[in-house]
Amino acid sequence: MQNSKFLSALFAAGITFVLACLMIGVKLDTEGTELAVTGATAEQWTWIGLGIGLVFLSQLFSNQIDAFFGKLPKPKLGGLLPEEKKRAALKPWLLAALIVGMLVWPFMVSRGAVDLATLTLIYIMLGLGLNIVVGLAGLLDLGFVAFYAVGAYTYALLSMYFGLSFWMCLPISAGLAALFGFLLGFPVLRLRGDYLAIVTLGFGEIIRILLNNWTELTNGPSGISGIPKPTLFGLEFTRRAKEEGAQTFHDFMGISYSSSYKVIFLYLIAVLLVIFVIYLINRLMRMPIGRAWEALREDEIACRSLGLNRTTIKLSAFTLGASTAGFAGSFFAARQGFISPESFIFIESAIILAIVVLGGMGSQIGVILAAIVMTILPELAREFAEYRMLLFGLLMVVMMRWRPEGLVPMKRPHLELKS
Amino acid sequence: MTETLLYLIQQLINGLTIGSTYALIAIGYTMVYGIIGMINFAHGEIYMIGSYVTFIVIAGLLGMGMVSLPIILIIALVVAVFIASTYGWTVERVAYRPLRGSNRLIPLISAIGMSIFLQNYVVLAQGSRDVALPPQITGGWTFGDPAVFEVSFSYMQALIWGATFVTMTALTLFISRSRMGRACRACSEDLGMTNLLGIDTNRTIALTFIIGAALAAVAGLLLGLYYGVVNPFVGFIAGLKAFTAAVLGGIGSIPGAVLGGLVLGVTEALTSAYFPSEYKDVVSFGLLVLILLFRPSGLLGKPEVEKV
Numbered sequence: 001m002q003n004s005k006f007l008s009a010l011f012a013a014g015i016t017f018v019l020a021c022l023m024i025g026v027k028l029d030t031e032g033t034e035l036a037v038t039g040a041t042a043e044q045w046t047w048i049g050l051g052i053g054l055v056f057l058s059q060l061f062s063n064q065i066d067a068f069f070g071k072l073p074k075p076k077l078g079g080l081l082p083e084e085k086k087r088a089a090l091k092p093w094l095l096a097a098l099i100v101g102m103l104v105w106p107f108m109v110s111r112g113a114v115d116l117a118t119l120t121l122i123y124i125m126l127g128l129g130l131n132i133v134v135g136l137a138g139l140l141d142l143g144f145v146a147f148y149a150v151g152a153y154t155y156a157l158l159s160m161y162f163g164l165s166f167w168m169c170l171p172i173s174a175g176l177a178a179l180f181g182f183l184l185g186f187p188v189l190r191l192r193g194d195y196l197a198i199v200t201l202g203f204g205e206i207i208r209i210l211l212n213n214w215t216e217l218t219n220g221p222s223g224i225s226g227i228p229k230p231t232l233f234g235l236e237f238t239r240r241a242k243e244e245g246a247q248t249f250h251d252f253m254g255i256s257y258s259s260s261y262k263v264i265f266l267y268l269i270a271v272l273l274v275i276f277v278i279y280l281i282n283r284l285m286r287m288p289i290g291r292a293w294e295a296l297r298e299d300e301i302a303c304r305s306l307g308l309n310r311t312t313i314k315l316s317a318f319t320l321g322a323s324t325a326g327f328a329g330s331f332f333a334a335r336q337g338f339i340s341p342e343s344f345i346f347i348e349s350a351i352i353l354a355i356v357v358l359g360g361m362g363s364q365i366g367v368i369l370a371a372i373v374m375t376i377l378p379e380l381a382r383e384f385a386e387y388r389m390l391l392f393g394l395l396m397v398v399m400m401r402w403r404p405e406g407l408v409p410m411k412r413p414h415l416e417l418k419s
Numbered sequence: 420m421t422e423t424l425l426y427l428i429q430q431l432i433n434g435l436t437i438g439s440t441y442a443l444i445a446i447g448y449t450m451v452y453g454i455i456g457m458i459n460f461a462h463g464e465i466y467m468i469g470s471y472v473t474f475i476v477i478a479g480l481l482g483m484g485m486v487s488l489p490i491i492l493i494i495a496l497v498v499a500v501f502i503a504s505t506y507g508w509t510v511e512r513v514a515y516r517p518l519r520g521s522n523r524l525i526p527l528i529s530a531i532g533m534s535i536f537l538q539n540y541v542v543l544a545q546g547s548r549d550v551a552l553p554p555q556i557t558g559g560w561t562f563g564d565p566a567v568f569e570v571s572f573s574y575m576q577a578l579i580w581g582a583t584f585v586t587m588t589a590l591t592l593f594i595s596r597s598r599m600g601r602a603c604r605a606c607s608e609d610l611g612m613t614n615l616l617g618i619d620t621n622r623t624i625a626l627t628f629i630i631g632a633a634l635a636a637v638a639g640l641l642l643g644l645y646y647g648v649v650n651p652f653v654g655f656i657a658g659l660k661a662f663t664a665a666v667l668g669g670i671g672s673i674p675g676a677v678l679g680g681l682v683l684g685v686t687e688a689l690t691s692a693y694f695p696s697e698y699k700d701v702v703s704f705g706l707l708v709l710i711l712l713f714r715p716s717g718l719l720g721k722p723e724v725e726k727v
Contacts, residue, residue: 015505015508015509018501018502018505019502019505019506019509022472022475022476022498022502023468023471023472023540023541023544023545024544026475026479027544027545027546028471028474028475028478028545028550030550030551035474035477035478035481035550035551035552035553036478036482037475037478037479037482134524138524140524140527140528142531187708187711187712188708188711188712190715191711191715194457194458194523194527195666195711195715197458197527198458198659198662198663198666198707199704199707199708199711201659202659202663202704202707202708203704203708205656205659205700205704206700206701206704206705209697209698209700209701210701212697213695213697213698346655347535350531350535353528353531354532357528361524386542386543387539387543389535389538389539389542390535390536390539390540390543392532392535393532393533393534393535393536393537393538393539394532394536395532396528396529396531396532396535397513397514397529397532397533397536400514400518400525400526400528400529400532401517401518401529404518404521404522404525
């Protein structure tokens with residue numbers, strides 16, 4: 001037994017060597033017109049050696065390691081929370097405190113922090129939208145960024161060509177993204193999950209290619225700039241009003257101009273949008289349609305036998321998710337003031353998916369926490385920026401292997417009979 | 420012969436060349452899907468790694484002063500197939516085997532994670548810029564009237580056709596004649612029953628991933644030499660195309676994958692010949708949606724029946 005363990009560890013180490021030697025061990029370089037191969041530095045080889053040693057030892061002692069981790073006591077988070085009844089009484093107060101805190105907080109911190117918080121809120125919105133599709137309805141959508149792009153371009157184009165305001169475009173963007181979701185979903189939602197994944201992936205690419213090449217409409221790869229910022233009942237957040245006779249925010253309030261008002265205003269809009277989305281989804285989850293989403297995710301055949309129309313159910317989830325992305329997209333366009341197809345590549349979809357997976361599919365609190373972690377961590381660890389996507393990929397594999405239910409697993413509101 | 424006809428013939432030659440490499444990659448998807456009913460999302464990255472290894476070996480051997488091109492190519496082929504197979508095996512071992520039997524979504528997500536991981540691993544190890552290899556195989560045959568339009572069929576294209584044909588024949592023989600091929604077919608019929616009959620299904624599934632990866636590496640070598648450039652992001656789009664080809668032909672069916680690859684290649688060549696070439700990806704994904712809409716089981720596939 002010990003012998004075969006040793007052999008398998010040796011095998012794993014050998015595999016690691018094969019995997020590493022030609023990819024990390026040598027590097028392709030262009031010298032003039034010739035392609036040349038350079039060996040890695042001694043330091044890199046040391047790292048490869050360390051990696052191989054690590055794989056070898058972890059395979060050799062895998063039983064002991066498993067036993068060690070099995071013995072570790074699992075932290076009981078449940079014990080930290082107050083009892084069910086108390087929690088129910090406490091909940092509205094906590095929520096109110098949280099919302100007030102979120103509204104007051106930006107006036108006390110720096111502009112950069114508020115800006116980062118706004119970005120986080122956009123990702124929270126996207127995560128919540130994808131959570132309906134992937135987490136609740138169990139449909140793997142890899143082209144979610146396409147709806148985000150539709151929302152962003154809807155606002156940008158409508159304001160450029162027709163001069164429509166942000167508040168007008170917000171529902172239009174959501175509606176148009178929903179329409180795209182409907183049109184795409186209608187043919188493909190009859191298919192099995194993995195086909196859907198690929199078709200949505202292809203759809204995301206199609207949208208990006210169209211945005212890139214339809215130069216007359218979208219200005220192609222150079223993007224659209226000068227997208228107007230949202231206004232507060234017609235009050236602009238600029239130093240001087242764009243049009244004659246229009247009033248700016250600081251004139252109206254009688255205070256001196258500061259550029260941070262605009263940042264805080266955008267942040268507050270994002271907070272309101274996120275609260276709206278959370279409220280909407282929370283209501284929907286308790287409605288029959290929300291229950292049907294989850295039932296369909298669990299067992300499609302059983303659902304159909306019970307007379308549920310799977311196309312309607314899937315389509316509603318898909319459309320709703322898309323409209324949330326459209327919402328986030330038009331806000332994104334307003335915040336950035338500039339959009340180009342570069343912002344809507346597959347990696348964005350992957351990041352949003354990673355947020356949903358990390359947080360726990362279906363769990364709203366989990367998704368919110370994961371979005372916060374995923375946007376703030378890269379900011380804190382800027383020197384590791386190049387490893388960001390590598391770690392995202394690794395994280396997805398690791399999470400699926402050890403904790404597929406996510407950091408904060410979803411809990412359905414339920415009743416328990418106590419004997 | 421008229422110019423239009425000669426132009427069409429040229430496009431068909433180009434299309435079949437690209438299509439046969441799509442077919443090679445698509446076989447990997449279709450075989451894995453046939454056995455475990457899942458899409459191997461990291462397959463495109465394996466193809467990309469195959470291309471990189473080819474470039475590394477060729478550049479290394481040329482740098483060492485080796486001149487005989489056939490020997491260089493054979494060494495590159497062997498090394499690329501070996502390394503890519505190891506990657507394929509590792510993907511199965513890390514991202515699929517521990518998750519077998521769980522919810523369908525879970526292995527899919529871990530495979531996407533694996534794909535992102537591999538892509539960025541190559542970006543970190545080799546840089547994200549294009550790496551260009553000067554053309555190794557030059558020249559070709561031309562026919563047609565030089566005054567009207569000259570159709571060219573390069574040696575490189577001939578090599579791609581030949582290599583694809585040989586690989587396909589070898590695979591067909593392996594699947595239909597050998598003991599392991601029989602095990603593969605048995606597994607795709609009924610995994611549980613095959614296990615009961617004393618066949619090591621874990622090993623068979625690993626073997627399928629290895630075969631798929633080896634074919635992807637062959638495609639990586641051929642397309643790498645054909646285009647002469649490689650970057651860490653080629654795997655994504657090639658994987659998507661090959662998957663389209665597999666679905667087009669009917670996923671799970673090997674002849675279907677070949678047919679789908681060829682049809683897709685020709686469609687793309689014709690699209691970029693008569694329309695702006697940026698839209699060729701749009702057309703091929705549009706084709707995928709249409710196929711799924713009207714014939715979800717593909718050209719040669721059997722309709723799936725869901726059972727409780």
